[in-house]
Amino acid sequence: MLEREIFKANDVRGTVTGEPPQWDEAGARAIGAAFVELVGLNGQRFVLGRDMRTSGVAMATAFIQGALARGASVLDTGLASTDQLWFASGSMDVPGVQLTASHNPADYNGIKFCRSGARPVTADFLVQLADRAIEIDASGEFAAAGPVPEDWSPERYRRVETLDAYAEHLRSLVDWQDLRPLRVVVDAGNGMAGHTVAAALDPLNVEVIGLFLDLDGSFPNHQPNPLEPENLVDAQQAVRDHGADLALVFDGDADRCFIIDERGEVVNPSAITALIAAAELAREPGGTIVVNSVTSQTVAEVVAEHGGELVVSPVGHTYVKALMAEHDAVFGGEHSAHYYFRDFWRADTGMLAALHVLTLLGHDERPLSQLVADYERYCSSGEINSVVADVTASMQKVAAAFAPRAEADWSDGLLLAGEAEGRGPWRISLRPSNTEPLLRLNVEARDPEVMEALRDDVLDLVRNNGDDPDPNGDPR
16 A cells, blocks of 8 residues: 655655555555666665664565565665665665654654665655556555565575664764763664664763663654654753753654753754854865755854855755755755765764764863854744645745745745844745645744744744734834
């Protein structure tokens, strides 16, 4: 079974339980077969990993069956974070497949793809994959009750270990020697960081206080989505209770990492982007930094101050990676705490971002809140999600309401930019989610009262059919 709506702009993601599920093992076999056909892997190898979801073994096995039936050979790295899979693809120079639904709830599973060398697939590829996989699924060739052609011989299927090599490569990209002692809370949310954190951090001069490091795809403690403030509370409290220097909070597949400072306050991912960008530009003067359209203007200011070039991408890892390659960018960052590194095959890795923060902090005597203070120049709403009946109509309504005093950019959802007289610039980003039926709002302004007023006005328009904001020059 396969529903077309599971094929998103950047990956595959949908429910695997319920009546009916959006996709099942037969659908996974069909996707595996379609992937091999489209990439032209008959007789060729690809590497596959999976996260800890309860459906992971069954869905990964089904995908492998479909791929083997089309003549591919499989290198199975087993349990892996998504960035560990990117490492496997990059270091082996083969296409990669990761079975994961990232931060989605336990009843979801999904697939992320890359070409050889961890290069991104395109949105067009995912459209073609959907067409072919649905066609194969409808044919009944891989029906759950029917025979499944497979060849599990060593020539066609082999397990490979990549964890230690992945961790060693990450450490080779940072100056981790001679750090001052650090106490670090790590909240894996029962996700894949529980699998990778010891391998990556054990050689460092850090004391790790672990939260929810056990792999458990039912997520018994909190959902694996650090964008939601309630999922950061445990780490914030642990920092205060243990007098820690910082906390690292990972999402389900550990390709994203949120940072919490020594006070228990969340550090805006845009500030982390600016912090790492400044360090990378010191290492490579004049380098290019890629950010998405929602990232704070702070990053643009910092990049300019450090003599770098800034390139703005639509939201989504496939877009950022493509621009990283096009411009030979040294680093990239997104507001959602995805961080990309040229020396990591231009792929996103939460653990390498964490290592950069740890080493920058460990070579500085200041606490983290002071280290990042110059990179937090705007007040931010954080990402606020709304379920709406018509996302386009909602965005158009907001654009019309703000038209007299804001410049609109429709290149990636709706981006509004304006100036509050005497109170500095502001920006509103309102865009559909690539993975869920949501409209995502991000607001920032120099002045906190302006940010709050803008946020409330837009939410009223989107959620409550409120009246248009004050048309008579109010800075909102």
